[in-house]
Amino acid sequence: MEFEAPITEIIEQTHDVKSFRFKRPEDFEYKAGQYLFVSIPVNGEMQRKPLTISSSPTEKDHLEFTKKLTGHEYSDALDAMVPGDVLIINGPNGRFTFEGEYNKIALISGGIGITPMISICRYCSDSKTGTDIVFLDSNKVESDIAFGDELDEMGRSHPNMKVVHTLTRADTDWLGCTGRICEPMILDYISDILERTVYVCGPPPMMKSVEELLLNMGIPKEQIKKEALVGF
Ligand SMILES: Cc1cc2nc3c(=O)[nH]c(=O)nc-3n(C[C@H](O)[C@H](O)[C@H](O)COP(=O)(O)OP(=O)(O)OC[C@H]3O[C@@H](n4cnc5c(N)ncnc54)[C@H](O)[C@@H]3O)c2cc1C
Incomplete structure (x- = not known):
C-alpha cells in the first residue's frame, strides 16, 4: 500500500542514526523484519530508498524506520526534515521476517x-x-x-x-x-x-x-x- 505520512516524532539514536515515526494506518499489516520504500524530495526531485521498519507489528499507533546519516544527498534531505513534513511510504516489502515460527x-x-x-x-x-x-x-x-x-x-x-x-x-x-x-x-x-x-x-x-x-x-x-x- 502507498500513503502519505506526516512525521510525528524524530528520535536521535546515536550521533549518526535517527529514527522517524509516523502514524500507522489502521489497515497496514506487516511482519517484523520487513522494509518500506520511503520517498522524499531531494534537490527538487522525489527519491526513494528501502528502509527497514524498526518498530514492531505489536505497536499499533505508529510505524518507525531508522536511518544511518551518511552525509549523502538523500540522507541529508531526510536529516533536515522536521515533524509535520510529509513522507511517501510504500510497503511493506521483504521476506527477512520472523513471526515466532522458530523456537x-x-x-x-x-x-x-x-x-x-x-x-x-x-x-x-x-x-x-x-x-x-x-x-x-x-x-x-x-x-x-x-x-x-x-x-x-x-x-x-x-x-x-x-x-x-x-x-x-x-x-x-x-x-x-x-x-x-x-x-x-x-x-x-x-x-x-x-x-x-x-x-x-x-x-x-x-x-x-x-x-x-x-x-x-x-x-x-x-x-x-x-x-x-x-x-x-
Ligand atoms: C532491504 C533494505 C533495507 C534497508 N534498510 C535500511 C535501514 O533500516 N537503515 C538504513 O540506514 N539503511 C537501510 N538500507 C540502505 C538504504 O536504503 C540506503 O541505501 C543507505 O542508507 C544509503 O543511503 P544514503 O542516504 O547514503 O543514499 P544516497 O544519498 O542516495 O547515497 C547512496 C550512495 O550513492 C553515493 N553517493 C551519493 N551522494 C554522494 C556524495 N555526495 N558523495 C559521495 N558519494 C555519494 C554513495 O556511494 C552512497 O553510498 C536498506 C537497504 C535495503 C536494500
Whole structure:
C-alpha cells in the first residue's frame, strides 16, 4: 500500500542514526523484519530508498524506520526534515521476517543492520513468543550502538534473550566483547548455533564474511536468513 505520512516524532539514536515515526494506518499489516520504500524530495526531485521498519507489528499507533546519516544527498534531505513534513511510504516489502515460527534463533548484525533485529526483538518481547534469542551486534565504537539501552533492558528482563555487543575499535575502558565476528566468538556466545535459525543483516562485505563463516561452521544454507543493506 502507498500513503502519505506526516512525521510525528524524530528520535536521535546515536550521533549518526535517527529514527522517524509516523502514524500507522489502521489497515497496514506487516511482519517484523520487513522494509518500506520511503520517498522524499531531494534537490527538487522525489527519491526513494528501502528502509527497514524498526518498530514492531505489536505497536499499533505508529510505524518507525531508522536511518544511518551518511552525509549523502538523500540522507541529508531526510536529516533536515522536521515533524509535520510529509513522507511517501510504500510497503511493506521483504521476506527477512520472523513471526515466532522458530523456537531458537540467533541474530547477527553489523552497524545499521540492527534495524530488522530491533523489530524482531521488540515483537518477541511484546508478544511474549518465548523465543530463545541470542543477538550478536557488531559496531566500531560504543557510541555507534543504536538501541543499546533498550536492548540491554530486554536482555535483563527476558531470561531467554541474550544480547552481546562486540566492538571492532573499542576504547580501552570497554569491558565487553571486542573484535570482528569470528568462529571462537560465535562458539563462546552461541555455542548451540547449529540448533538455531540464524538471521544476518548488515553491509554487503560483513554479510559475505559472516555467511562464509557460518557455512564453514557447518550451518546449513537453509538455516541462514540474510538481508544485505545495499545502497541503491
Ligand atoms: C532491504 C533494505 C533495507 C534497508 N534498510 C535500511 C535501514 O533500516 N537503515 C538504513 O540506514 N539503511 C537501510 N538500507 C540502505 C538504504 O536504503 C540506503 O541505501 C543507505 O542508507 C544509503 O543511503 P544514503 O542516504 O547514503 O543514499 P544516497 O544519498 O542516495 O547515497 C547512496 C550512495 O550513492 C553515493 N553517493 C551519493 N551522494 C554522494 C556524495 N555526495 N558523495 C559521495 N558519494 C555519494 C554513495 O556511494 C552512497 O553510498 C536498506 C537497504 C535495503 C536494500
